[in-house]
Amino acid sequence: MPGTADFVQSFRLANYLDYAREYATQFGRSFLYAGLATFAALVISFRWPT
Amino acid sequence: MVAPFFCSFILRTLAWKQILADDGYVVSALKFVHVLAPDQSLLASSFAVVAGITYNFLPFMTLPLYSSLERIDPRLLEAGYDLYGGPFTVLRKITFPLSMPGVVAGTLLTFIPAAGDYVNATLLGRQPATQMVGNVIQARFFDLVDYPAAATLSFILMAAILALVLAYVRRAGTEELV
Numbered sequence: 629m630p631g632t633a634d635f636v637q638s639f640r641l642a643n644y645l646d647y648a649r650e651y652a653t654q655f656g657r658s659f660l661y662a663g664l665a666t667f668a669a670l671v672i673s674f675r676w677p678t
Numbered sequence: 679m680v681a682p683f684f685c686s687f688i689l690r691t692l693a694w695k696q697i698l699a700d701d702g703y704v705v706s707a708l709k710f711v712h713v714l715a716p717d718q719s720l721l722a723s724s725f726a727v728v729a730g731i732t733y734n735f736l737p738f739m740t741l742p743l744y745s746s747l748e749r750i751d752p753r754l755l756e757a758g759y760d761l762y763g764g765p766f767t768v769l770r771k772i773t774f775p776l777s778m779p780g781v782v783a784g785t786l787l788t789f790i791p792a793a794g795d796y797v798n799a800t801l802l803g804r805q806p807a808t809q810m811v812g813n814v815i816q817a818r819f820f821d822l823v824d825y826p827a828a829a830t831l832s833f834i835l836m837a838a839i840l841a842l843v844l845a846y847v848r849r850a851g852t853e854e855l856v
Contacts, residue, residue, distance in 0.1 A: 635826055647830045651814055655838065658810040661724070661799075662792035665731035669739035669788050670781065672732070674769075 683737055691801045694730050695721065698802070722804045730798035735791060739784035746780025747773070782850045786843060793839055811835055 648655065682690060697704055698720040708714040720726050750773065758768040774781070796812030803809065811831060819828035 643826075643830050644834055647827065648834050651811060651831065654809055654811040654814050655835070657808070658793050658812065658835070659838075659842070661728050661731060661810060662789050662795075664728045665735060665792050666739070666785050666789045668728070668732040669736050670743075670785065672736060673740040673743045673784065674773075 679740060680737060687734060688797065688801075690734060691730055691797055694726070694733065695801055698726050698729070721802060722808070724803075724808055726802040727798050727808050727810075730802045731792050731795055734795075734798065735788045738787035738791070742783040742787065743777060743780040746777040746783075750776045778850065782847065785846070790839055790843065794835060 696702060699705065700719045700721065705714060705720055708720075709716060709718075714720070754772055754776070755768055758772045763771065794812050796810055796816050799808055799810045799813050800816075815828050815831045815835070818824045818831065
């Protein structure tokens with residue numbers, strides 16, 4: 629297992645954009661699933677105490 | 679409602695795997711009434727993942743909302759009904775606006791951990807089409823030992839959630855929560 633000392637900071641900020649583009653589908657799916665689950669939990673919770 | 683949550687997160691998710699299994703009662707009943715086709719299944723689908731996330735994070739929504747609803751004066755609801763408001767109108771005009779602090783707190787407490795979750799997608803999704811970004815981070819970190827990529831993806835996720843939360847809180851008008 630490599631340690632943190634095995635990596636060198638290159639300050640290549642374009643990495644963030646590259647990875648955001650590469651995994652845009654998974655990011656979108658995460659927010660979609662989380663949004664749907666939040667909405668479902670909100671609806672269920674409003675019904676629960678009544 | 680809180681009782682099942684004394685048990686481990688993983689065990690509860692595995693229980694859902696049994697509930698939604700192809701030879702389980704739920705799928706058999708849905709196939710019997712022709713809601714599901716004979717070759718269809720609930721596991722390894724977006725539905726299973728969203729159902730698992732909803733169940734696992736439900737108390738984070740219910741508890742703040744309950745404490746908010748409990749503080750509403752029942753006389754306000756009675757006044758709404760006296761003014762010929764139906765149950766839906768009373769909910770929309772009185773109950774929901776008065777419970778907004780609980781709604782905002784609950785949605786934040788549910789959405790933030792749900793967006794980074796990977797256990798439900800791993801156990802209930804089990805296919806690339808239901809993979810969330812948490813699965814990618816987990817694979818990069820533990821399977822590929824690619825720490826820089828995992829750190830980059832984690833930072834992007836954190837920044838995106840922060841931006842969404844700030845926009846939501848500004849719109850909901852309860853800046854005191856941040």
